[in-house]
Amino acid sequence: MGKLFxxxxxxxxxxxxxxxxxxxxxxxxxxxxxxxxNPPFRSEKLVFNPLSLPAKLGYLIPEIAKLYGINEVxxxxxxxxxxxxxxxxxxxxxxxxESYAISVTSTGIRISFTSEASCFHALQSLFQMMTFxxxxxxxEAPSCFVKDFPTFSWRGLHxxxxxxxxxxEEVKKYLDLMSMYKLNVFHWHLTDDQGWRMEIKQYPxxxxxxxxxxxxxxxHYATFPRTxxxxxxxxxxxxxxxxxxxxxxxxxxxxxVPEIEMPGHARAALAAYPEYSCSGKQQTVPGIWGVFDDxxxxxxxxxxxxxxxxxxxxxxxPSQYIHIGGDEVPKTRWKECPKCQSTLKNLxxxxxxxxxxxxxxRMDQFLQMHKRKLIGWDEILEGGLTSGAAVMSWRGTEGGIxxxxxxxFVVMSPGSHCYFDHYQSKSTSEPLAIGGYTPLEKVYxxxxxxxxxxxxxxxxxxxxxxxxxxxxxxTFDQLTYMTYPRAIAxxxxxxxxxxxxxxxxxxxxxxxxxxRLMGPNLNTHISLSFMKPTFKFNRIPDGISLGFExxxxxxxxxxxxxxxHNGAWLDHDRTLDIKRTKTNTSQHKxxxxxxxxxDSLTLISHLGLGAxxxxxxxxxxxxxxxxxxxxxxxxxxxxWRGNQWVGFDTNSITIRIDLGKKTKIHGLExxxxxxxxSWIHLPTEVTVVTDRKKRKYFQISSERxxxxxxxxxxxxxxxxxxxxxxxxxxxxxxxxxxIFADEIIIR
Ligand code: ACM
Ligand code: ZN
Numbered sequence: 241m242g243k244l245f246x247x248x249x250x251x252x253x254x255x256x257x258x259x260x261x262x263x264x265x266x267x268x269x270x271x272x273x274x275x276x277x278n279p280p281f282r283s284e285k286l287v288f289n290p291l292s293l294p295a296k297l298g299y300l301i302p303e304i305a306k307l308y309g310i311n312e313v314x315x316x317x318x319x320x321x322x323x324x325x326x327x328x329x330x331x332x333x334x335x336x337x338e339s340y341a342i343s344v345t346s347t348g349i350r351i352s353f354t355s356e357a358s359c360f361h362a363l364q365s366l367f368q369m370m371t372f373x374x375x376x377x378x379x380e381a382p383s384c385f386v387k388d389f390p391t392f393s394w395r396g397l398h399x400x401x402x403x404x405x406x407x408x409e410e411v412k413k414y415l416d417l418m419s420m421y422k423l424n425v426f427h428w429h430l431t432d433d434q435g436w437r438m439e440i441k442q443y444p445x446x447x448x449x450x451x452x453x454x455x456x457x458x459x460h461y462a463t464f465p466r467t468x469x470x471x472x473x474x475x476x477x478x479x480x481x482x483x484x485x486x487x488x489x490x491x492x493x494x495x496x497v498p499e500i501e502m503p504g505h506a507r508a509a510l511a512a513y514p515e516y517s518c519s520g521k522q523q524t525v526p527g528i529w530g531v532f533d534d535x536x537x538x539x540x541x542x543x544x545x546x547x548x549x550x551x552x553x554x555x556x557x558p559s560q561y562i563h564i565g566g567d568e569v570p571k572t573r574w575k576e577c578p579k580c581q582s583t584l585k586n587l588x589x590x591x592x593x594x595x596x597x598x599x600x601x602r603m604d605q606f607l608q609m610h611k612r613k614l615i616g617w618d619e620i621l622e623g624g625l626t627s628g629a630a631v632m633s634w635r636g637t638e639g640g641i642x643x644x645x646x647x648x649f650v651v652m653s654p655g656s657h658c659y660f661d662h663y664q665s666k667s668t669s670e671p672l673a674i675g676g677y678t679p680l681e682k683v684y685x686x687x688x689x690x691x692x693x694x695x696x697x698x699x700x701x702x703x704x705x706x707x708x709x710x711x712x713x714x715t716f717d718q719l720t721y722m723t724y725p726r727a728i729a730x731x732x733x734x735x736x737x738x739x740x741x742x743x744x745x746x747x748x749x750x751x752x753x754x755x756r757l758m759g760p761n762l763n764t765h766i767s768l769s770f771m772k773p774t775f776k777f778n779r780i781p782d783g784i785s786l787g788f789e790x791x792x793x794x795x796x797x798x799x800x801x802x803x804x805h806n807g808a809w810l811d812h813d814r815t816l817d818i819k820r821t822k823t824n825t826s827q828h829k830x831x832x833x834x835x836x837x838x839d840s841l842t843l844i845s846h847l848g849l850g851a852x853x854x855x856x857x858x859x860x861x862x863x864x865x866x867x868x869x870x871x872x873x874x875x876x877x878x879x880w881r882g883n884q885w886v887g888f889d890t891n892s893i894t895i896r897i898d899l900g901k902k903t904k905i906h907g908l909e910x911x912x913x914x915x916x917x918s919w920i921h922l923p924t925e926v927t928v929v930t931d932r933k934k935r936k937y938f939q940i941s942s943e944r945x946x947x948x949x950x951x952x953x954x955x956x957x958x959x960x961x962x963x964x965x966x967x968x969x970x971x972x973x974x975x976x977x978x979i980f981a982d983e984i985i986i987r
Contacts, residue, residue, distance in 0.1 A: 260273040260382050260384070261744070261747070261748060262384075262748070263368055263369055263748060263751075263752040264365045264368045264369060264386070265368070265421065265728050265731065265732060265745070265748060265749065265752075265753060266421065266422060266728075266731045266732040266734075266735035266736075266737045267732060267737045267738055267739065267740055267745070267748075268365065268386050268387065268388035268737050268738070269387060269388050269389060269736070269737050269738055270385070270386065270387040270388065270738070271384060271385075271386050271738075272384060272385045272386075273382055273383070273384045274344075274345070274382070274383035274384055274385075278345070278346065278383040279346040279383065280344075280346065280380050280381060280382050280383055281325060281344050281345065281346055281348070281349055281379075281380060281381040281382075281383065282325075282346065282373075282376070282378045282379070282380050283324045283325050283378055283379050284324060284377060284378050284379070285312070285314050285324045285379075286305070286310065286312070286313045286314065286324075286327065286370070286379055287313075287314045287315070287316055287320075287323075287324045287325075287326045287327065288301060288313060288314070288315055288316065288326070288327045288328075289315075289316040289326045289327065289328040289329065290315055290316065291316075291328070291329065292328075292329040292330060292331055293329045293359070294356040294359055296356065296491060297356065297359055297360060297363070300360070300363075300491060300492075301313055301363065304360075304363050304364065304367060304419075305367060307367070307416055307419075307420055308367040308368070308370065308420075308756065309372075309756065309759050309760070310367065310370070310372070310379075325346070325347055325348040325349070326348050326349075327348070327349040327350075327351065327366070328348065328349070328350050328351070329350075329351050329352075329353070329359065330350060330351070330352045330353075331352075331353060331354070332352050332353065332354050333354070335352075335354045336354070336389055337354055337355070337389075338354060338355060338357060338358050338361075338389050338390055339353075339354055339358055339387065339388065339389035340352060340353045340354070340358040340359065340361055340362035340365075340386075340387075340388055340389070341353075341362075341385070341386060341387045341388070342362055342365060342366055342369075342384075342385070342386040343384075343385050343386075344369065344381050344382065344383050344384050344385075344386075345383050346383060349366065349381065351363070351366065356493070357424075357493040358389070360419075360492070360493050361388070361390075361422050361493075362388075364419065364420055364421075364422060365386060365388065366381070368420075368752070368753075369381040369382065369384075388737065390422065390734075390735050390736060391734070391735060391736025391737075392688060392701075392702065392703030392704065392734045392735075392736065393424075393702055393703055394424075394425050394651050394702035394703030394704065394705065394734075395422065395423045395424050395425060395703055395704070395705075395730075395731065395734040395735065396423065396424075396425035396426070396427055396497075396651060396653075396703065396704065396705030396706070396734075397414075397418055397423050397425070397426060397427070397705065397706055397708070397723070397727055397730070398426075398427035398428075398429055398653075398705055398706065398707040398708055399411070399414060399426070399427070399428060399429060399708050399710070399719075400429040400432065400707075400708060400709045400710045400711075401428065401429065401430060401435075401437050401710070402429060402430070402431055402432030402433075402434055402435040402436070402437060402508070402710075403432060403434050403435070403529065403709065403710040403711045403713075404710040404711075404713055404714050404715075405435065405437065405473075405474060405475035405476075406710075406716060406719065407475075408477065408481050408484065408485060410716045410719075411428075411485055412485065412488055413716070414426075414719070414723075415485075415488060415489050415492055415494055416492070417720070417723075417724065417727070417757075417762075418492075418494055418727070419492040419493070419494060421727060421728050421731035422731055422735055423494070423727065423730070423731055423734070424493055424494050424495060425494065425495050425496075425497055425703075425705065426489055426494050426495070426496045426497070427497045427499060427563060427705060427707075428496050428497070428498050428499065429499045429501075429709075430477075430498055430499060430500060431499070431500050431501045431505070431506075431508065431509065431565075432501055432505045432508065433505050433506070433507035433508055433525075433526055433532055434453055434456075434507070434508060434525060434526060434527065434529070435450065435451055435452075435453065435474055435475075435476075435508050435525065436450030436451050436476065436508040436509055436512065437451060437475065437476045437477055438476060438477055438479075438482065438498070438500075438553070439476055439477065439478045439479050439482075440549050440552050441479070441552060442548050442549075442552065443512070443513065443545070443548070443549065445512035445513060446508075446509060446512050446513070446549075447476040448512075449511055449512040449525070450508040450509055450511055450512040450525060451474040451475060451476040451508070452472060452473065452474035452525060453472075453473055453474060453508075453524070453525040453526065453527045454470065454471075454472055454473075454524065454525075454527065455468040455469060455470045455471070455527040456468065456469045456471065456473055456527040457469075457527055457528045457529065459672065460672060460674075460712075461528055461529045461530065461711070461917065462915050462917045462918060463878075466528075468527065469527075473527075474525075479552070479556060482556050482557075483556060486556060486557060486558070490558075495559050495560075496557055496559060497557075497559050497561050497562070497563050497615070498553055498556075498557045498559070498562060498563065499563035499564070499565055500546070500549060500550065500553060500562075500563070500564060500565065501564075501565030501567075502536050502546055502564055502565055502566070502599075502603070503535045503536040503538070503566075503569055503596065503599050504531070504532075504535045504536075504565065504566075504567065504568050504569035504570070505531075505532075505535075505565060505567070505568065506534070506535050506536050507523065507525065507526050507532050507534060508525045509536075510523065510534055510536070511523055511524055511525045513545065515541070516536055516537060516541065516542040516545050516546075517534050517535070517536065517537055517573070518534075518535075518537040518573040518574065518576065518577035518579070518580060519534070519573065519577075521534075529711040530917055530971060531568045531570060531971055532570070533570045533572040533573055534573060535569055535570065535573060535574075536599075537573070537574075537577060537579060537580060538574065538579070538580045538583050538595055538598065538599050539579040539580070539583070543599070543602050543603075546603070547603070547606050550562065550603070550606065550607065554607075554610055554612060559612075560612060560613055561612070561613050561614070561615045561630060562607055562612050562613070562614060562615070563615050563616065563632070564600065564603050564614055564615075564616050565616060565617060566596075566600055566616030566617050566619050566620040567616075567617035567618075567619050567634070568617075568619065569596055569619065571592035571593075571595075571596075572973075574592045574595055575592060580592075580595060583595065583598070590623075591623070592623075593622045593623030594623040594624065595623070596619075596620075596622065596623050597620075597622070597623030597624045597625075597626065598623075600614070600616060600620050600626050600629065601626040601627075604626040604627065604628050604629055607628070608628050613628055613629075613630060614626070614628060614629045614630070615629065615630040615631070615632055615649075615651070616629060616630075616631065616632065617631075617632050617634055618631050618632065618633045618634060618635055618638075618639025618640065618643070619635075619639075621639050621642055621643060625643060625646060625648060629648060630643075630648055630649035630650065630651065630702070631643035631648055631649075631650050631651075632650075632651045632653055632705070633650060633651070633652050633653060633654060634653050634654065634655060634658075634659075634707070635654075635655065636654050636655070636656065637652060637654050637690045637692075640652050640654075640690070640701070641690055641692050641693060643700070644693055644697045644698070644700035644701060645693070645697055647700065648700065649700050649702050650700055650701050650702065651701075651702050651703060651704060651705050652688040652689075652690075652701060652703070652704040652705075653704060653705045653706065653707055655676065655862060656678070656682070656861065656862050657678065657682055657683055657685070657686035657733075658678075658683070658686065658704065658705060658706040658707060658730070659676055659678055659706070659707055659709070660678070660706050660707065660708045660722050660723055660726050660727070661673060661674045661676070661707070661708060661709040661710070661711070661712065661713065661722065662674065662675065662676030662677055662678040663675070663676060663677050663678070664677075664678060664679050664680065664722070664726065664765050665679060665765075665774060666774060666775065666884070667774070667839060668839055668840070668841075668877070669839060671712070671718060671721070672712050673712050673722070674709065674711055674712055675918070676862065677865070678726070680725060680726055680729050680746070680765075680766070681729075681742055683706070683726045683729040683730050683733065684729040684732060684733065684742050684745060685733075685742070686704060686729075686730065686733040687733070688701050688703055688704040688733070688734065689701050703734050704730070704733065704734050706723075706726065706727060706730045708722060708723055717763045718763070720762050720763050720764060721763045721764060721765055722765070724757060724762065724764040724765065724766075725749055725753065725754065725757075725764055725765065725766050726765070728749060728753060729745070732745065749766065750766065754766050773788035773789060773797045773832065773839075774788070774789045775787070775788065775789075775841070776788070776789050777868050777872045778868075779850045779852075779868060780817055780850065781900075782819055782820045782849075782850065782900075783817060783818050783819040783820045783845070783849050783850045784817075784818050784849055784850040784868070784871075784872055784873060785815045785816065785817045785818070786815065786816045786817075786818065786830075786843075787815045787816075788815075788832075797832050797833065798832070798833040799816055799830055799831070799832055799833075800830070800831045800833070801816075801828055801829065801830050801831075816830070818843055818845055818849065818873060819845065819849075820845060820846065820847055820848070820849040820850065821845045821846055821847060821849075822847075823847075823987075824846075824987050825844050825845060825846040825985060825987060826844070826845045827842060827843070827844055827845075828842070828843045828844075828845065828873075829841075829842050830842070830843065841874070842874070843872075843873035843874060844873050844874070844875075844983070844985060845873060846873070846985045846986050846987060847899065847903055847905060847986040847987060848871050848897055848899060848956075848984060848985070848986035849871055849872075849873055850868070850871060850872075851871045851897050851898060851899050851900065851986075852867075852897070852898040852900065853867045853868070853870050853871055853895065853896070853897055853898075854867070854895070854896040854897075854898070855867065855886070855888075855893075855895055856893075856894040856895065856896055856957075857888055857890065857892070857893040857894050857895070858888075859886055859887065859888055860887050860888060860889040860978070862887070863885060863886060863887025863888075863980065864886065864887075865884060865885065865886060869884065869885070869886050869982055869983075870886060870895065870897070870981060870982055870983055870984050871897065871983065871984060872983065873983070874982075874983060875911050875944075875982060875983050876911060876913065876980070876981075876982035876983070884982060885913060885980045885981065885982045886980065886981055886982060887920070887978060887979075887980045888978060888979045888980070888981075889976075889978050890976060890978070890979070891921075891923075891961065891962040891963065891964060891976050891977050891978075891979065892959065892960070892961045892962070893923075893959070893960050893979050893981075894957065894958070894959050895957070895958045895960070895981070895984070896955060896956070896957050896958075897955065897956045897957075897958070897984060897986070898954060898955050899953070899954050899955070899956070899986070900954065901954060902931075902952050902953065902954050903952070903953065903954065903986075904951075904952050905949060905950070905951055905952075905953065905956070905986055905987065906948065906949070906950055906987050907946060907947055907948045907949050907950075907986075907987045908928065908946070908947050908949055908956070908958075908984060908985065908986055908987070909944055909945070909946045909947075909984070909985035909987070910926060910940065910944070910945045910947070910958070910960075910981070910984055910985075911943060911944050911981060911982050911983050911984070911985075912940065912943060912945075912960070912979065912980065912981050913943065913980035913981070913982075914942075914943050915980070916966075916970050916971065917971050918971075918978075919966060919971060919972040919975065919977055919978050920977065920978045920979070920980050921962050921963060921966065921977035921978070921979070922940055922941070922942070922943065922962065923940050923960035923961055923962040923979055924939065924940055924941075924961065924962055924963060925937060925938065925939055925940060925960075925961050926938050926940055926945070926947070926958055926959065926960050926961075927958070927959040927961075928947070928949050928956065928957070928958055929956070929957040929958075929959070930949075930951040930953035930955065930956060930957075931951070931952075931953040931954055931955055932951070932953070934951070936949060940960070956986070958984070960979060960981065962977050962979055963977060964976070965977070
C-alpha cells in the first residue's frame with residue numbers, strides 16, 4: 241500500500257468511526273450502526289474463513305481487496321496461535337433473491353448471501369467499510385448491520401471504443417470500477433463509423449481496413465475552419481481478447497452486451513466491404529464525427545453479411561441481449577437505391593421508416609432463432625417495433641414510455657441524465673466535450689421509471705444506463721474523469737437502496753470514495769471541483785450579482801477586474817454586483833483566482849442586464865440554462881459547449897423581455913447559434929414588438945445581428961423565425977431546425 245493511500249485511510253478511519261455515517265455507495269437498503277458502546281471490528285489481519293464461500297470468490301477476494309488498496313488477505317488457519325476475528329460466510333436459501341446481509345461486531349464479521357452475485361456485492365460493501373488505522377496497525381470497520389438488495393436488474397454503463405480505442409487492460413479497469421459500485425451491465429459499443437473493433441473471422445477486412453483511420457478531426461467538429469491530426473489511428477480486439485474480457489466481466493458479475501451498429505453508423509464496415517452499401521462506392525474510414533448518409537443497404541446479401549457477423553458475436557458473448565444499434569439512420573441512400581426500393585414495393589411498405597423496421601425485424605427473427613433477444617436505440621420504434629425487441633431510450637424517455645406501453649422491455653438512458661460525454665460543470669477549464677450539461681446532481685436525480693407509466697407498465701423498465709461516447713475522450717485518464725464520480729451517482733439511482741439527500745451523498749463520496757479512487761491515481765472530476773468555484777448569477781435590481789459557490793466552504797476566491805475593482809481582492813465578499821448601464825454598453829473583464837485555477841470571464845453590461853425574461857415558447861429541457869441566460873452579460877460560449885445557451889427544438893420562438901421600467905432604447909444585438917451539424921440553424925428574421933405595439937422586421941444572417949430600434953419601452957417582445965425545414969444536403973434534412981439563443985444585448 242502506498243504511503244499517500246495509507247494516510248488517506250487513516251484519516252478515513254477516524255472519520256467513519258466517529259460519525260458512523262454509512263460509507264457504502266450505493267447506499268444500502270438498510271444500514272444500522274450499533275450503539276456507541278459497541279467497539280468496532282478491529283484486526284491486524286483480514287482473515288477470511290473459506291467455509292461456505294462460493295469457490296470462484298476465493299480467488300477473487302484478493303483481487304477485490306486490491307481495488308480498495310488492501311494488498312494482503314489471509315485464509316483461516318486453525319494452527320494460527322494468535323487468531324484474528326474472522327470474516328465468515330453463510331449461504332441463505334429462501335431469502336429475498338440477490339440480497340445479502342453483513343453483520344459487523346468486534347468479534348467478527350458474517351456475510352449472508354443468496355447467490356454468488358450477492359456475495360460478491362457484499363464483499364464490495366465490506367471493503368468500502370474497511371479502513372486501515374496506521375498508528376494501531378489494524379483494519380477497522382464500524383459495528384453495524386447491513387441488509388441490501390438491488391431495485392433494478394439492468395445497471396448499465398456503456399463505452400464507445402470506436403471513436404477512440406481503449407486497450408484490454410483499460411477495459412478491465414473500467415469493469416473493476418463498475419464492479420466496485422455494483423453496476424452489472426457493460427454495453428460495449430464495438431463498431432461505429434470511425435472504427436470497427438472486433439475481429440470477425442469470416443470478414444478479416446473489417447479489422448484490417450475498418451479498424452484504422454488516417455486522420456482525426458481536432459477541436460470540436462463544429463468549429464471551423466477544421467484542422468486534422470493526420471495519424472494512422474485505430475486498434476481492435478482479437479476474439480481471444482474478447483473471450484478474456486467476457487470471462488473477466490463474468491467473474492465480476494457483469495454481463496457484457498455487445499453492440500454491432502446497423503443499419504447506420506456503418507462507415508468503417510463499408511470502407512472494408514463497400515458492396516454492402518447501396519451505392520457500392522469505395523470510401524475511407526472517416527475521421528470526423530456525426531451522422532453519415534452511407535448506411536447498410538437493406539438487400540438480402542447485406543442482411544446475410546450482418547447475420548454471419550452476429551453468429552460470431554453470439555459465439556463470444558453469452559448475453560441474453562445483443563445490441564444492434566438502430567440509431568440515427570438517414571434514409572437518403574435507401575430512397576435512391578433500386579434494391580431498397582424494390583424491397584419496399586414487394587413488401588408493400590409505406591416508407592423508408594417501415595423499411596428500417598423490416599431490417600430490424602429480420603435481425604430480431606435471426607436473434608430469436610438463436611434464443612437471443614434484440615435491443616436497440618429508440619429509433620427502432622419508428623416504422624413499428626419488431627416483436628421481440630427491447631428498447632434503449634436515449635432521446636429522452638418518450639421512446640421508452642411508448643415501448644413499455646406496448647409491452648416491450650426498456651432500458652432508460654435519457655440524454656438529460658445519462659450522457660457522460662456531456663459537460664459536468666460550467667467552468668471554462670473543463671476539457672472539450674461534445675456539449676450538453678449533466679452535472680453530478682442531475683445524474684443522482686435520475687429516476688428510470690417515468691411517471692407516465694402505470695403499475696402494469698412500469699415493470700417493463702429493466703433499469704437504466706449511462707453512455708460514454710468518446711469523440712472527445714482520447715485517453716483513459718479523461719475517460720475516468722468523465723465517468724467518475726457520475727457513475728457512482730448512477731449506481732445509486734439504479735441500485736435503489738435508501739437514497740440519501742444529495743448533500744449527504746456528496747459528503748460520503750468526498751470523505752470515503754474520492755480519496756480512495758485517487759489513491760491509485762484515478763483521475764476523477766470532483767478532485768478539481770472541490771476547490772473550484774462555480775459562478776452563480778442572480779438578478780438584483782438593475783443588474784446582476786455574481787456569486788461564487790464552493791463545494792467546500794473553506795475555499796475562497798479572489799477577483800480582479802479591469803475597471804472599478806481594478807486589482808481588488810474580493811475573497812471576503814464573494815459577490816460582485818454588475819449594474820446595468822444607463823446608456824449603451826460597457827465591458828468588464830474579470831479574472832478569478834482560486835486554489836486550483838485561474839478563470840476569466842468577460843461580462844457586457846447593457847440596458848437589459850438582469851431584466852425579466854419570459855420564454856413564451858417553451859425551451860427544450862436539455863438546453864434550459866435558466867431565464868437569466870439571455871441577459872446575464874455573456875454571449876454563449878464558442879465552440880458550443882451545450883450550456884450557456886438556451887435551446888428551442890422548433891423554428892419559431894417568442895421571447896418577452898421586461899426591463900422593469902420604461903427605458904429609452906436605440907438598438908439590440910441578438911446572438912444566435914449556427915451549428916448546422918447539430919441541426920441548429922440561424923433564424924432568418926426577427927420581429928421586434930415594443931410597448932406601443934409597433935412591429936419591426938429585420939433580417940438575420942449571422943450569429944450576432946445588430947439592429948437599430950428606437951423606442952421608449954418597458955417590454956420588448958422578440959419573435960425569431962427560421963427556415964421551416966433543414967435544407968437538403970445538410971444533416972437532419974427535412975426536419976424542423978432548432979434555434980439556440982444568447983445573449984440579447986439592449987443598447
Ligand atoms: C446515440 O446517442 N446516438 C444513441
Ligand atoms: Zn440499398
